[in-house]
Amino acid sequence: MSKIGLIIGREYFTRVKKKSFLITTILVPLVIMGFYAIIVAVAMKGNSSDSKQRIGIIDEAGIFSDTAIKNIDTAKYKIVTGETEETFVKKYKDQGLFGFLYIPKFNLNKPDGIVMHSQSSVGLSRTMAIESMVSKAVFLKRLQILGIDPEKYKDIDATVSVQSTIDTKDGSKKSIAGLAYIVSFACGILIYMMMIIYGTQVMRGVTEEKTNRIAEVVVSSVKPFELMMGKIVGIGLVGLTQFAIWIILVGILQSLLPLFMPDMMQQMGGDGATAVKSGIMAQVSEGLSTLPLLKIGFLFIFYFIFGYLTYASLFAAVGSVVSEDQQEAQQLVFPILMPIILGFVIMTRAIDAPDSSMAVFGSLFPLTSPVVMMGRVTYAIPIWQIAVSAILLIGTFLLLTWLTAKIYRTGILMYGKKPSWKEMMKWAFRKQ
Numbered sequence: 001m002s003k004i005g006l007i008i009g010r011e012y013f014t015r016v017k018k019k020s021f022l023i024t025t026i027l028v029p030l031v032i033m034g035f036y037a038i039i040v041a042v043a044m045k046g047n048s049s050d051s052k053q054r055i056g057i058i059d060e061a062g063i064f065s066d067t068a069i070k071n072i073d074t075a076k077y078k079i080v081t082g083e084t085e086e087t088f089v090k091k092y093k094d095q096g097l098f099g100f101l102y103i104p105k106f107n108l109n110k111p112d113g114i115v116m117h118s119q120s121s122v123g124l125s126r127t128m129a130i131e132s133m134v135s136k137a138v139f140l141k142r143l144q145i146l147g148i149d150p151e152k153y154k155d156i157d158a159t160v161s162v163q164s165t166i167d168t169k170d171g172s173k174k175s176i177a178g179l180a181y182i183v184s185f186a187c188g189i190l191i192y193m194m195m196i197i198y199g200t201q202v203m204r205g206v207t208e209e210k211t212n213r214i215a216e217v218v219v220s221s222v223k224p225f226e227l228m229m230g231k232i233v234g235i236g237l238v239g240l241t242q243f244a245i246w247i248i249l250v251g252i253l254q255s256l257l258p259l260f261m262p263d264m265m266q267q268m269g270g271d272g273a274t275a276v277k278s279g280i281m282a283q284v285s286e287g288l289s290t291l292p293l294l295k296i297g298f299l300f301i302f303y304f305i306f307g308y309l310t311y312a313s314l315f316a317a318v319g320s321v322v323s324e325d326q327q328e329a330q331q332l333v334f335p336i337l338m339p340i341i342l343g344f345v346i347m348t349r350a351i352d353a354p355d356s357s358m359a360v361f362g363s364l365f366p367l368t369s370p371v372v373m374m375g376r377v378t379y380a381i382p383i384w385q386i387a388v389s390a391i392l393l394i395g396t397f398l399l400l401t402w403l404t405a406k407i408y409r410t411g412i413l414m415y416g417k418k419p420s421w422k423e424m425m426k427w428a429f430r431k432q
Contacts, residue, residue: 003222007230008237011205015238025242029249055118055130056080056092056100061111063103063137072133077101089117101130108145111138180378181351183291187300188347188374195308195340195370198239199315202232203333206319206408225405228320232312239308296377302390307370310397311336317404321424343368350375364389366396 015021056078064072085102092100099118106113116122140150318332346368350359354376362372369389407424
């Protein structure tokens with residue numbers, strides 16, 4: 001164990017002291033928050049510019065007369081009278097309008113022929129808003145023709161929302177629809193990405209040492225299995241360290257964002273917006289309290305560690321048999337990536353149907369369980385399924401580590417020959 005510990009320390013400290021590690025660890029949260037700030041700023045600027053782009057309406061069909069006129073936001077739209085489509089095309093730009101909506105006379109049962117004239121392409125959100133406004137005006141006009149008072153219709157019209165409530169031993173608690181989906185998907189995508197990213201790092205690390213002939217010197221002092229395990233665990237600790245730093249830095253930057261962008265945050269946080277935001281945050285907080293956060297955290301750590309160790313051993317075996325030829329490495333890595341990708345596909349289904357046969361199978365099958373189980377982690381999973389899944393995953397990790405260690409032992413010292421999966425299997429099951 002002392003030799004494995006030395007290798008772990010070497011792999012860990014060698015990587016965390018690299019400039020690339022420090023730059024990546026600090027740069028990623030900055031890039032994430034930078035994109036976040038840019039998206040918010042662009043969205044706000046877009047909304048602001050949209051409000052200044054006023055649109056005229058030539059309503060020959062008369063759908064915006066009487067009560068329907070109330071649907072018009074006069075800051076964004078202007079009713080134009082005494083003009084036709086042909087005459088107004090040449091005038092609307094001079095009047096400071098971005099465009100105008102021409103509504104010809106049509107049959108209310110089949111409204112068509114409506115045209116939007118503009119100086120440039122109209123955005124999707126603005127187009128949808130215009131279509132919604134016109135559709136509502138046509139609907140109200142139909143009510144008038146049928147002799148139904150639109151105001152009375154509003155009184156009898158109902159929009160019903162269903163509040164989800166989870167009954168616990170401490171009493172009933174409100175939950176937010178979609179919150180469990182977000183948590184499950186976030187956990188699943190993190191494990192999916194980290195297994196691929198850090199598993200690939202293990203493969204590259206092994207390949208570099210083999211190519212530079214460093215492995216020949218190292219294996220003269222330690223066993224190939226000790227070298228493989230030390231490298232896998234060391235790089236895994238690097239990943240956990242980087243992940244923890246990212247979480248801390250993103251949290252710090254999130255709290256400091258109002259200091260760097262006070263004007264934007266003030267604009268976002270008006271009195272009404274603040275009240276809405278406070279209400280949403282209170283609901284989210286209450287919704288999170290209904291989730292088994294302790295179980296989620298424990299299972300996330302467990303499945304990340306053993307999922308990573310399982311796949312890292314496979315990546316290490318591939319790294320030990322390839323040279324600098326990246327195409328050769330990709331061909332051998334593809335069969336390893338297939339179960340991970342399959343697990344991600346099943347996870348997207350498991351989030352919506354956590355008790356389906358596919359979800360249960362995916363969470364029990366060791367090569368997909370690290371990702372699929374995260375899709376079910378926010379739901380009530382039977383204890384026996386968690387226990388069986390954990391036992392199978394640990395057993396698979398031990399079996400694959402034992403087999404890949406044999407491949408590693410032979411492949412790390414082999415040069416010039418490109419082995420196939422068939423040959424690698426022979427190395428794995430050969431008696432030594």
